[in-house]
Amino acid sequence: MWDKIKEFSSEFFVTGDPLILGAQVSIALTLVAIIFTLSYFKKWRWLWTEWLTSVDHKKIGIMYIIASILMLFRGGVDALLMRVQLAAPELEFLNAEHYNAIFTTHGVIMILFMAMPLMFGLFNIVVPLQIGARDVAFPFLNSLSFWMFFFGAMLFNVSFVIGGSPDAGWLAYPPLSELSGSPGVGQDFYIWGIQISGIGSLATGINFVVTILKMRAPGMKLMKMPMFSWSVLSSCVTIMLAFPILTVTLFLLFLDRYLGAHFFTLDGGGNPMMYLNLIWMWGHPEVYIVILPAFGIFSEIVATFAKKKLFGYKSMVFALMSISFFSFFTWAHHFFTMGSGANVNAFFAVTTMIIAIPTGVKVFNWLFTMYRGKLSFPTPMLWTVAFIPCFIVGGMTGVMLSVAPADFQFHNSYFLIAHFHQVLIGGVVFGYFAGLYYWWPKMFGFKLHEGLGKWAFWFWNIGFYVCFMPQYALGFMGMTRRFNEYNFDMGWQPLNVVSTVGAFLMGIAFLFQVWQIAHSIKFLKMEKTGDSWNGRTLEWSIPSPAPHYNFARIPVVTSQDDFWEKKQRKLRGEKDAPEVIAAEQAPLEPIHMPKNSGIPFIMSLSWFVAGFGFVWDWKWMIFVGMGGVIACMLARSFTYDTDYYIPVDEVQRTEAAARGAH
Amino acid sequence: MRRYYRMLATALFLAMIAVISGCSSEQYIVLDPKGPIGQQQKDLIIITTLLCAVIIVPVLILTAVIVMRYRDRPGRKARYTPDWEHSTKLEVTWWTIPIVIIITLAVITAIYTYKLEPSKPLESAKEPITIEVTSLDWKWLFTYPDEDIATVNYIKFPEDTPVRFQLTSDKAMNSFWIPQLGGQLYTMSGMAMTLFLQADEPGIYYGSGANFNGEDFAQMTFDAEAVSDEEYQAWIQEVKGDSPALTLDGYEQLKKPGRSDVQLFSSFPEGLFQYIVTQYVEDGSGGAHAHHGQSGDSGQ
Numbered sequence: 001m002w003d004k005i006k007e008f009s010s011e012f013f014v015t016g017d018p019l020i021l022g023a024q025v026s027i028a029l030t031l032v033a034i035i036f037t038l039s040y041f042k043k044w045r046w047l048w049t050e051w052l053t054s055v056d057h058k059k060i061g062i063m064y065i066i067a068s069i070l071m072l073f074r075g076g077v078d079a080l081l082m083r084v085q086l087a088a089p090e091l092e093f094l095n096a097e098h099y100n101a102i103f104t105t106h107g108v109i110m111i112l113f114m115a116m117p118l119m120f121g122l123f124n125i126v127v128p129l130q131i132g133a134r135d136v137a138f139p140f141l142n143s144l145s146f147w148m149f150f151f152g153a154m155l156f157n158v159s160f161v162i163g164g165s166p167d168a169g170w171l172a173y174p175p176l177s178e179l180s181g182s183p184g185v186g187q188d189f190y191i192w193g194i195q196i197s198g199i200g201s202l203a204t205g206i207n208f209v210v211t212i213l214k215m216r217a218p219g220m221k222l223m224k225m226p227m228f229s230w231s232v233l234s235s236c237v238t239i240m241l242a243f244p245i246l247t248v249t250l251f252l253l254f255l256d257r258y259l260g261a262h263f264f265t266l267d268g269g270g271n272p273m274m275y276l277n278l279i280w281m282w283g284h285p286e287v288y289i290v291i292l293p294a295f296g297i298f299s300e301i302v303a304t305f306a307k308k309k310l311f312g313y314k315s316m317v318f319a320l321m322s323i324s325f326f327s328f329f330t331w332a333h334h335f336f337t338m339g340s341g342a343n344v345n346a347f348f349a350v351t352t353m354i355i356a357i358p359t360g361v362k363v364f365n366w367l368f369t370m371y372r373g374k375l376s377f378p379t380p381m382l383w384t385v386a387f388i389p390c391f392i393v394g395g396m397t398g399v400m401l402s403v404a405p406a407d408f409q410f411h412n413s414y415f416l417i418a419h420f421h422q423v424l425i426g427g428v429v430f431g432y433f434a435g436l437y438y439w440w441p442k443m444f445g446f447k448l449h450e451g452l453g454k455w456a457f458w459f460w461n462i463g464f465y466v467c468f469m470p471q472y473a474l475g476f477m478g479m480t481r482r483f484n485e486y487n488f489d490m491g492w493q494p495l496n497v498v499s500t501v502g503a504f505l506m507g508i509a510f511l512f513q514v515w516q517i518a519h520s521i522k523f524l525k526m527e528k529t530g531d532s533w534n535g536r537t538l539e540w541s542i543p544s545p546a547p548h549y550n551f552a553r554i555p556v557v558t559s560q561d562d563f564w565e566k567k568q569r570k571l572r573g574e575k576d577a578p579e580v581i582a583a584e585q586a587p588l589e590p591i592h593m594p595k596n597s598g599i600p601f602i603m604s605l606s607w608f609v610a611g612f613g614f615v616w617d618w619k620w621m622i623f624v625g626m627g628g629v630i631a632c633m634l635a636r637s638f639t640y641d642t643d644y645y646i647p648v649d650e651v652q653r654t655e656a657a658a659r660g661a662h
Numbered sequence: 663m664r665r666y667y668r669m670l671a672t673a674l675f676l677a678m679i680a681v682i683s684g685c686s687s688e689q690y691i692v693l694d695p696k697g698p699i700g701q702q703q704k705d706l707i708i709i710t711t712l713l714c715a716v717i718i719v720p721v722l723i724l725t726a727v728i729v730m731r732y733r734d735r736p737g738r739k740a741r742y743t744p745d746w747e748h749s750t751k752l753e754v755t756w757w758t759i760p761i762v763i764i765i766t767l768a769v770i771t772a773i774y775t776y777k778l779e780p781s782k783p784l785e786s787a788k789e790p791i792t793i794e795v796t797s798l799d800w801k802w803l804f805t806y807p808d809e810d811i812a813t814v815n816y817i818k819f820p821e822d823t824p825v826r827f828q829l830t831s832d833k834a835m836n837s838f839w840i841p842q843l844g845g846q847l848y849t850m851s852g853m854a855m856t857l858f859l860q861a862d863e864p865g866i867y868y869g870s871g872a873n874f875n876g877e878d879f880a881q882m883t884f885d886a887e888a889v890s891d892e893e894y895q896a897w898i899q900e901v902k903g904d905s906p907a908l909t910l911d912g913y914e915q916l917k918k919p920g921r922s923d924v925q926l927f928s929s930f931p932e933g934l935f936q937y938i939v940t941q942y943v944e945d946g947s948g949g950a951h952a953h954h955g956q957s958g959d960s961g962q
Contacts, residue, residue, distance in 0.1 A: 096877045169874050175851065176834040176876055266851045267942050272835065273850060306732070309747035315757070337837060338848050339780060339855045346775040350768045357760045363721065364756040367728055372743045374734040388725050396714040403771045405778040406706045408845020409692050412837060412872040476690040478841040482874040487883070490868070491689040 014164050017098060019081075024161045053596040055139035056548050060146045061124030062443060065436070067150055068118035071109050074157065076510060078106035083467075083503040086496050089488040099484035100167035101186070105160070107170025112194060113153040115290045115424070118432045120149070120204050122293065123232050125443055126435075127208060129539035130226050132217025132557065134550045137210040139594040140642070145200040145207065147604030152197025155611050159189035163615065166190035169482070171279050172253070174264035174272040179257050185615050191254050192611035196604075198246050205239030208232055217538070219557035219579070226537040226561075227303075227316055231296025234320040235289050238327060242285035249278040258614070273338065280331035288327040291423070292320060294431025295362055298384050301438055302366050304533050305381040306373025309561060312365040319358035319365075326355050336404045337411045345404040352402035359395060363388060378533070379453040383434035386461050390426030394419060397472070412482075415475025418468045425464055433460075441532040445544045446525055452516035459509030467502025470495035530658075536564035543658035549591045549646055552655050556583040588652060590645040597642070603632035691841045691868060696888075697860045698784060699844030706774050713767055717759065780847050781856035783824065790824035790858070793817060794935040797829075797836035797849040797871060800878035801922035803913075805930050811901045812908045812934075814916065814925035815884040820894040821864050829855040830939050832917055837873035840886045846872050852942045854935075861888030881921040902928045910934075 014020050038044050051059060081102055085094045094102065124142070128135055136142050159165045166186035168177040175181050177190075212233045216225065253275065255261040262268030264275040303310040310316065332340065332348040366388065377385070397419040401410050410416055441447045479492050486492050530543040541563045542551060556579050559565045569576060576584075610625025612618075688694050695701045731740050783790065796803040805812045819825050829838050831849040839846035843859040861867065864887075871882035889897070908916075908927035913934060916922070931937075 096880065100874075100877065100879075168876075173835065173874075176874075181834050181876060269944070271852075307734075308742075308744045311747055312753050313747065315753050335848070337846050338850075342776045342779045346772045349771045349775060353764045353768055353771070357757070357764055360717070360760040361753075361756055365753075367721075367725060368752065370728050370732055372741045372746060373732050374742050374744075375729065375732050376734050385725075385729055389722055392718055392721055392725075396718045399714055399767070400707065400710050403706060403710050403767070403774070405771070405774040405845070406703055406710060408778070408780070408847070409700075409703050409707065409841065411846060412874075413692075473690070476692045478691045478839075478868055478870070480839070480870055480872045483880040485880050 012162060014161055019094075019098075020161065027161060048598070049596065052601050053143075053598045055135070055143045055594045055596055055600075057124045057128050057136050057139065057142060058443065058546060058548070060142055061121045061126075063146060064117045064121030064124060064149070067153065068114050068116075068121060071113040071117070071153065073510070075106050075109040075114055076507060078102045078109070080503055080507055082106065083500040085484060086486075087493075087500040088497075089490075089493055090485050094484065096484050097167060100482070101165035103482055104166050104168060104170055104172075104190075105156075108156065108166075108190070108194070109153075110424075111170070111286070111290070112197065113149075113156065115428055115432070116197075116201060117149055117153075118436075119235075119290055119293050120145070120201075122297070122432065122435050122439065123204070123208055123236075126439055126539060127211060127229055127232055128215070129442070129542065129546055129550060130229050130537050131212060131215060131220060132538050132551060132555050133211065133215040134554075134591065135594060136207050137215055138207050140597055140600065140636070141203050141207055143597065144600035144603065145204040147600045148200030148203070148607065149197040151604045151608035152193050152195070152200065152611075154193075155196060155608055155615075156189055156193025158612075159186050159193070163189060171283060173279075174253065174256070174275050175266055177253065178265055178272075179260075180265070188254075188257065188615040191250050191257070192614055195247065195250050195254075196607050196611055198243055198250070200604075201239060202243040202247070205236040205243065208236040209240060212236075217551075217555050217557050218583075220562075223314070223317070224557060224560045224562070227299035227310055227313070228293070228296035228537075230317050231292045231294075231299070231320055234324040235292040238285050238289050238292070238324040241328065242282045242289065245278060246282040246286075249275065249282065252278075254614075258617070276335055276338070277331065280334045281328070284331045284334065285324075285327040287420075287424070288323055290428045291431075292324060294387075294428050294435075295320065297431045297435040297438070298366060298387060299369075300537065301380045301384045301434055302369045303561070304438075304535055305376050305378070305384075306370045307534070308369055308373035310365070311368040311371075312361075313560065315361055316365055319362050322358045323355060326351060326358075330355065333402055333404075333407070336407045349402050349404040353399060356395060356399050356402075363392060378437075379448070379450060379457060380434045380438035380533075382454070382457050383430045383437065386457070387426060387430040387434070390422060390430065390464070394422030394426050398423060410475060412480050413475035414471040414477075414479045414481060417481050418471035418475065421468050421471075422464075425468075430460075438533070439539075441527055442530075442539055442544050442546065446520060446527055447532060449516050449520045449523075452512055452519055456509045456512035456516060459505050459512060463502045463505025463507075463509055465502070466505060467499050470498045470502075474499075531563075534567075536561040538563055541566075547654045547658055549593060549651065549654075552588060552591075552651050553583060553586055556580045588648045590647055591651060592643060592645055594643050595641070597636075597639075599632050599636050599639075603629055606632060695842055695844070696865060696867065697843040697862055699778065699859055700842055702774070702778060703845055706770070706778075709770060710767060713763060713770075717763055778845075780845070780858065782858065783826070784858045784860055786822075786824045786860070788823045790826045791819060792826045792828060793819065794828045795830070795838055795849060796935065796938055797831040797833070797838070797875065797882070798917055799833045799876055799919040800871075800882050801916070801920075802838075802869075802871070802882060802884050803916060805935055806898075807935070809898050809902075810929050811898060811905075812927040812930040813901075814922050814927075815882075816887075816924040816926075817869075817884065818887045818889060818894060818897050819861070820891045821861050821888040823891075824858055824860045827857040827859065828935065829857060830935065831875075832938050833919075834875035835873060836871040836875045836879075836882065838869075839872040840867050840869040842867045843886070848873060852939065854939045861886075864888050864890060877919070878921050884924075901926045904928075908934075
């Protein structure tokens with residue numbers, strides 16, 4: 001009996017590596033600490049009723065952001081470990097297996113469990129406020145989306161200490177990711193972790209498309225909608241079309257591994273190259289899914305801090321939409337070197353270049369928004385201004401990569417690595433940080449400390465260039481990605497050392513941000529206004545943090561940048577339009593709101609259980625998990641009491657408390 | 663405070679310049695090609711860089727100027743037009759500039775895509791020699807069908823002669839890359855891809871597997887040596903004379919996952935490469951693999 005347990009646990013837990021042992025211990029200690037703190041302060045009920053069961057888009061947004069920052073930490077530590085390993089030739093810091101696992105999890109976590117949830121967090125917090133809605137279209141589904149993402153991400157992360165991490169690369173090309181190439185459970189954690197969270201992403205996409213199309217305040221025509229909401233719309237339409245491809249592709253890979261099907265195997269008539277096509281049909285739109293909202297964020301911030309209307313609104317909308325359209329016709333540029341022939345390569349090279357056109361136009365429009373503006377540079381604007389040159393250079397190397405015959409020399413080299421980190425960090429991460437700093441006061445009612453924010457900003461920026469510029473050069477030196485070690489005689493070491501130094505500068509920058517948040521909370525200075533930055537759009541017209549019904553009276557919109565125009569009219573002593581005044585002076589009415597529900601949490605937990613069962617092929621666990629999922633669906637189907645009204649006097653009290661402060 | 667940021671930034675920048683210039687230019691092997699394909703790819707890289715720079719550099723300067731000039735500061739003379747949001751003339755201009763650049767680039771790219779199609783034979787007075795390449799876990803097997811010798815993790819071929827590489831894999835896919843001779847091409851199971859390369863001068867060129875294929879992926883580097891015709895012939899005779907033969911059993915051993923040193927074989931089983939490529943084709947079924955095998959042979 002004892003031997004059996006020992007044998008099982010040596011397979012179940014990842015053992016033998018001091019780094020992982022340390023992580024296991026620290027995870028256990030953190031869990032104990034969390035449980036102890038919650039119990040000691042008797043916060044379990046508060047956690048459940050206020051957060052875990054909440055369907056409030058603002059709270060869900062905050063939970064997304066917390067989760068994504070934790071994931072940024074994990075993915076960042078992965079990156080630092082890799083950089084340490086590459087700092088010297090033939091270093092034995094990480095063995096090949098461990099290194100392969102780390103670059104795999106770094107990629108998956110940064111894209112799917114850091115960028116995506118940070119983006120969804122901002123969607124959740126901003127979009128309903130910006131379009132004058134009281135919640136998203138499907139609040140219950142929204143909560144389900146979050147918990148599906150959360151438990152999917154947890155399932156993926158658990159593989160680090162239980163069973164072993166996936167190590168076939170972030171997109172898991174077969175046949176390496178098939179049972180023949182990766183017999184361990186890591187790859188199954190990969191499939192189920194991404195699959196479960198992917199369903200959540202798809203649901204979020206649908207939710208926000210409907211929210212934006214159906215729930216805008218009266219008078220807000222599509223062409224009067226703030227640019228961030230436009231970018232969310234373009235991103236979510238892309239999600240709706242791209243994520244089903246991911247789900248199907250991973251399901252086919254699952255069938256191969258679990259039931260011995262032959263979709264992507266070498267024998268039995270399968271074809272691994274089909275997987276490459278399918279995964280990139282999702283994977284390429286995916287990078288536009290994460291960059292488009294960043295474009296929206298920059299558009300809002302540029303206009304706010306230039307105190308000037310966004311230049312070329314129609315061009316911007318057209319550019320956003322054409323990028324999401326063309327993103328579906330470029331996937332094969334990820335494998336020009338597959339040898340599909342000149343016709344195919346020429347086609348995909350040209351479609352890829354076409355994307356540079358609307359993107360370039362957007363850059364010009366941002367520049368000309370600043371032109372003849374009155375620029376101020378608090379942290380959100382700093383990130384935006386740093387983004388522009390970074391993204392221009394990243395875009396240029398992207399165009400260089402799109403030249404198919406030249407790509408034969410760039411493919412899989414550090415040139416490519418430098419390029420996509422430049423657009424993903426310089427574009428996506430800078431964008432989301434800008435958004436986070438910009439909307440932070442709207443979320444919590446106070447601004448983050450500016451001085452520490454500037455330290456973080458400079459460390460991030462300098463660190464970024466020090467880390468990634470040498471990698472372009474390394475590409476020209478013939479260094480390929482995913483090498484866990486290299487020979488001394490290649491002369492790659494000096495630049496690798498520089499790159500590692502840069503990575504650690506970014507690590508320090510992250511610590512500054514943690515310090516910044518801690519410092520700002522410790523020396524809390526709540527703002528008295530809801531309009532922290534002299535904003536232009538509706539979210540700044542209500543108190544910070546927003547009351548849970550958002551708008552006591554739904555506003556009537558008459559123009560783009562409606563709130564700004566209203567402030568301008570007031571300054572000039574002009575009157576608002578009669579319908580606007582009528583809406584503002586209408587008597588308060590009871591507000592219709594969705595009720596909290598524990599079902600999304602329990603259902604997603606059941607998916608986690610089922611996924612864990614599939615990973616280890618424990619039939620009883622699959623039955624328990626899937627049983628839970630079905631029970632939750634039934635429970636929801638027969639729940640009729642899903643909403644309630646906030647009475648007028650409660651709305652009055654809340655408004656008086658929020659507005660009374662100023 | 664601000665002075666410290668600047669000092670830090672300057673110090674780091676100078677350190678980076680020092681490090682980059684400390685590396686000799688011949689270490690930038692992609693930019694130091696020794697064959698016609700690599701040379702044309704280098705030309706193309708330079709053309710595209712310049713074309714992009716034409717638009718990038720002015721935009722970077724424009725960004726700096728706008729950000730400096732329109733700062734909100736006391737005594738500022740620059741204009742402020744808060745409602746100026748549209749100018750058809752300007753917007754047409756910056757839709758047009760990138761369109762023109764991209765059209766130029768697209769035309770150049772299309773021409774080069776056909777010109778540098780990897781399966782296209784190189785123009786040369788000499789007959790090409792053929793080397794069959796099989797990526798294994800985690801080593802390269804090279805078979806010379808005309809000379810009937812085989813090598814592991816090492817190739818030698820005559821200079822100034824086109825080499826016709828036939829690429830496949832007998833496990834996870836990889837990518838065959840000798841940067842100084844030219845760009846890479848995937849090695850994929852069940853398919854034979856064709857890649858023509860040529861070395862214009864003798865030398866030992868770095869080769870690697872550029873696509874991750876599992877644990878010891880980083881060990882899949884090899885030397886590709888270009889020598890004179892005489893030396894090449896002498897080497898073949900030497901390998902034929904001194905080295906053991908590769909048997910089918912030997913191949914099965916070699917196929918097992920693991921790293922390998924350089925190995926030389928005086929012969930290999932006839933049709934080994936064809937066997938590796940077509941092993942997944944089931945009798946009587948013209949499945950996807952059979953199709954790819956054929957189209958690969960015909961040079962697609």
